[in-house]
Amino acid sequence: MNLATATEPAAISSMGSLVGYGRVSTRDQILDRQTAALTDAGCIRVFADKLSGKNTDRPELAACLDYLRAGDTLVVLSLDRLARSLQDLITIVADLRRREIGFRSLHEALDTTTPGGRLVFHVFAALAEFIRELIVEGTHEGLAAARARGQRLGRPPALTPEQVTHARHMLTAPDATVSSVAKLLGVSRSTIYKYVPELTGADVTAAGTR
CATH class of the missing domain: 1.10.10 (Arc Repressor Mutant, subunit A)
Known part of the structure; x- marks a missing residue:
């Protein structure tokens, strides 16, 4: 897979609007700090979830992604407010790229509408692919070692x-x-x-x- 063409964000026009997304992990935490920072950054609208990052059902994020249009930029306070994992981040930002939408993280100073930001994202994508290949290779090596020891793999038989x-x-x-x-x-x-x-x-x- 050519990561440079498959996952690296293309140049995005900055003529659209800035749209913010915030998240806190519990309902007791307060979103005010994130909302204020996103508003100060120029976001015309801020969507926010009060859910754990591990929760795959994030209605406000879904609404935010649906609201965004080509030329807009999604802004978050930090990467961990948007994604549950590196792979999740790659998937979301790659989808934004396909829709010609930029992405900016204030804390990490990552902005895919700039050449430097696209380069950083390319490194992220390459790292995610490298980790995935290591996991696959390790799994294959573990299975081969188990077979060499005569260990039975898969589900145990229903009857001995x-x-x-x-x-x-x-x-x-x-x-x-x-x-x-x-x-x-x-x-x-x-x-x-x-x-x-x-x-x-x-x-x-x-x-x-x-």
Whole structure:
């Protein structure tokens, strides 16, 4: 992926309006400081949420992003007021870029309407991609090491080999049914059929299917 073209913000006209967004993590915290700073920065309107950054449902942020138009600039007091993670930040700002909307963070002095700000954002995007690749590589190496040790990966089997043998033995009883055996083993009827495939076809009737 070419990060320079895929995620780096293009030059944005500064002819539009400045629109602010603020957030506090609890309803007891006060938004006045953020609102005042954003207003002083020239924002004509400020949207604000009183929610944890981990909360994916941020109605005022959604309203803010919907309000913005091409040429506008979204302004926040600091990066952590907007995004839950670096990847979240990259996603939001990249979407703003596609809509020809700028982004400015007052605390970090980041402004994607300037060449320097676009360069910083490009570094952020490259760092996010690097971290993602490290995580993927580490996961693959961990899985390979586990396989080399003979460790079973994925979900554990519903029935152990001993339980399968026990199920087969119980099903030979004249009054045994698949349902009764499944209930005793704490599994579903379909699990019994999966682990005792010889029950399919004509053998199902012989073993009992109730």
